[in-house]
Amino acid sequence: MFARVCDPMRQNFASLQTCVMKTNMDLEYNGALTPFYWKGSPRAVSFDAAGIQQKLASTDLPCFIVQDFRGRIGASNEGELTANGKGLQLLAMANALPPSQLGDPSFREDYNLKYAYKTGAMANGIASEELVIAVGRAGLLGSFGAAGLVPARVLQAIEKIQGGLPNEPYAFNLIHSPNEKALEAGAVKLYLEKGVHIVEASAFLALTEHIVHYRVAGLSRDQEGGVVINNKVIAKISRKEVAAHFMQPAPERFLKLLLEKGKITPMQAELAASVPMADDITVEADSGGHTDNRPLVALLPSIIQLRDELQEKHQFEQKIRIGAAGGISTPASALAAFMMGAAYVVTGSANQACVEAGTSEHVRQLLATVDSTDVIMAPASDMFEMGVELQVLKRGTLFGPRAKKLYEYYQRYKSIEEIPAEERLKMEKQVFQKPLEAVWQDCIEFFRNRDPEQIERAEGNPHRKMALVFRWYLGLSSNWANAGTPGRAQDYQIWCGPAMGAFNDWVKGTYLEDYRNRRAADVAEQIMQGAAYLYRVQTLKMQGVAFPLEWGRFVPQREQMEEKLYYPG
Numbered sequence: 001m002f003a004r005v006c007d008p009m010r011q012n013f014a015s016l017q018t019c020v021m022k023t024n025m026d027l028e029y030n031g032a033l034t035p036f037y038w039k040g041s042p043r044a045v046s047f048d049a050a051g052i053q054q055k056l057a058s059t060d061l062p063c064f065i066v067q068d069f070r071g072r073i074g075a076s077n078e079g080e081l082t083a084n085g086k087g088l089q090l091l092a093m094a095n096a097l098p099p100s101q102l103g104d105p106s107f108r109e110d111y112n113l114k115y116a117y118k119t120g121a122m123a124n125g126i127a128s129e130e131l132v133i134a135v136g137r138a139g140l141l142g143s144f145g146a147a148g149l150v151p152a153r154v155l156q157a158i159e160k161i162q163g164g165l166p167n168e169p170y171a172f173n174l175i176h177s178p179n180e181k182a183l184e185a186g187a188v189k190l191y192l193e194k195g196v197h198i199v200e201a202s203a204f205l206a207l208t209e210h211i212v213h214y215r216v217a218g219l220s221r222d223q224e225g226g227v228v229i230n231n232k233v234i235a236k237i238s239r240k241e242v243a244a245h246f247m248q249p250a251p252e253r254f255l256k257l258l259l260e261k262g263k264i265t266p267m268q269a270e271l272a273a274s275v276p277m278a279d280d281i282t283v284e285a286d287s288g289g290h291t292d293n294r295p296l297v298a299l300l301p302s303i304i305q306l307r308d309e310l311q312e313k314h315q316f317e318q319k320i321r322i323g324a325a326g327g328i329s330t331p332a333s334a335l336a337a338f339m340m341g342a343a344y345v346v347t348g349s350a351n352q353a354c355v356e357a358g359t360s361e362h363v364r365q366l367l368a369t370v371d372s373t374d375v376i377m378a379p380a381s382d383m384f385e386m387g388v389e390l391q392v393l394k395r396g397t398l399f400g401p402r403a404k405k406l407y408e409y410y411q412r413y414k415s416i417e418e419i420p421a422e423e424r425l426k427m428e429k430q431v432f433q434k435p436l437e438a439v440w441q442d443c444i445e446f447f448r449n450r451d452p453e454q455i456e457r458a459e460g461n462p463h464r465k466m467a468l469v470f471r472w473y474l475g476l477s478s479n480w481a482n483a484g485t486p487g488r489a490q491d492y493q494i495w496c497g498p499a500m501g502a503f504n505d506w507v508k509g510t511y512l513e514d515y516r517n518r519r520a521a522d523v524a525e526q527i528m529q530g531a532a533y534l535y536r537v538q539t540l541k542m543q544g545v546a547f548p549l550e551w552g553r554f555v556p557q558r559e560q561m562e563e564k565l566y567y568p569g
Contacts, residue, residue, distance in 0.1 A: 037087035038066045040079025047074040059532040060098040065091045065545055092543035094536045099528035104321050104343030111169045114139030115528045116344035119351050121173030121200045123147035124478050128358030129157050131520050133164035138521035143200040147175035151186045158194045171198035182451045188214045202236040203290050207245045212254040216264045219271040227271050235278040238292040243303050246278035247310045276320055285326030288349045288497035289390045300340050329499035330506040331530025331554045349500040354518045360484030366396045368515035372501030376400035379407040381474035385467050393494035399477050402431050406470040415462030443468045510556045530554030
C-alpha cells in the first residue's frame, strides 16, 4: 500500500504535485502537512496494522498519526506536540473521546449513569425485570415495560427491580390509555406509593390528569428555597404538538382539579409553574411498536429547535434534554444521533432479541434472522377504535395481515352479526380458533377484574362489543409471542422496527450473530464503544487519513467485555 502526502506549499492550480512514498502498512494520508511535530518514545509508535488498530480503538487516549524519517506512517496514544521541527512529522491527531463523553453530561449525572444510553420500555414486560436489572447494574438506565400489565404484575416488577437495584437507576413505563383510563390512574397511584421516581411516559396524545399528578406530587423545596423534582418524567414523543405539552408547565385546569381532590398541596401547585412537565424528551423515529415512522434526521432537529424556543420563553432553571430513539441499534446510528445533538440514545428492538428480554425463545431466534424490510404496520390493541397502528414483524407470522383484516371488518360492519356467515366462520376457524360468542365471554371475564367499565360501555353498543372482541385477538397475540404458546406461532405479534435488521447486519460474522450470546448490557457497551471508535475514525478521515475499508467499521469483540461491563456504581 502507499501513503500519499500532498503538501499545499508545493501545489499550484496548473498541476498538483503528489509525493508518493511506499510503506509497510495499510494506512494512507492525503491531507495537508501541519507545522507540528510529535515528540515521544519510539516504542510508543505502532507501524503495523494490528498495532495501529489498537491505538485507534483506545478512545480514552489521544491518537497521533505520524510519519517517521523512512516514510512509514504509524500511530501513537502517547507523546506531545512541538513546533520546533524536532521529532516525527505529525499528519493528524484526534483528542481522547471515550464513550462516556458522548451525549449530554448532565443526563449521566442526574441519573448516575456510565453512558448517556437508555433501553426502552417494550410493553407487556418484554423489557423485563431481568433486562432492567442487568443494564442498571452496568450503569445504564432501563425502563420496565409496564404497558398492558395489570397492577398486581406491575407491583411484582417494582419489588423485584427495587430489590435488584437498591442504589442504581431504573424507570417504569407510564403509557397513555385513552380506552382504559383506570389503568393509567392505577399505575400512577402505584408508582407514587412504591417510590418509583422515574417514569417513561409514552403514547400520550395530550397531557392527562394522571401524568400531571405524578409529576407535581414529587415537587418540593430545598433548604435554599429551590425547586426539587423528585418524580422525573422522560416523555417519548414523535410529534411537535405533543412535545410542546411536555416542554411547558402543567396546565392550570389539571392543577385546580388535583387540588380539589386533595392529591397535591398548594405549594406543589405553585412550584409546578416553574418546571416543565418533563425532564427529558425522547424523540422516537421509525421504531417498533407505536410509531409514526418519522425519519430521525428530520424529526430530531425540529424538536430541538422547539425546545430552544420554549426554553427562551419559560427560562427553566434546568433545560430539557432531547434524546433519540427509533432506528438506533448500531454504533453508526448512535453516533449519528449524538452528532445531531441528541443528549442520549435509546435502543428497543435490538434488546428484544437479548436473553434477558421477557419473550420466548422462538421470538428471539426469529428476530436474529430478520432484515430491515421484514416489518409491517398493523392495528394497535390499546387504540384500535382510533385506527392507531404499530410496527410489527412480518417474517414468520401472519399477525399483520390478519389484524388489518379485523380492522377492515370493524370499519365496514356495525356489529358481529353483520359479518357474512362464510367470512365469520373462516375468521373463527383461522384467527380466533373459537366461536366469537365464546371470545365475548372471555372478554367479560377479563375486564371484570381489570376495568369493568369496558363491559358496561359495550352493553347495548354492538360496534363497541365488536371492538372488544377484536381487541381480544390483538391483545393476546403479544402474550402468545412472549410465552411461546404452541399452535399460535402464526399469530405472534412481535413489535419490531427496521433497527433489528440493521443490528443483524452489523453483528453478522461475530459472536453476537448467535442470539443466545446477546445480552442487553453487552449490546449497549458494544454500541457505545463502537460509536466512540467511529467518531475517531471520521475525525482522522476529515484530516486526510484514509483507512482500509474494514477499519471504518467497528466489529464487536468478546474479549475482555466482562471487564468493560463492570460498573462500581
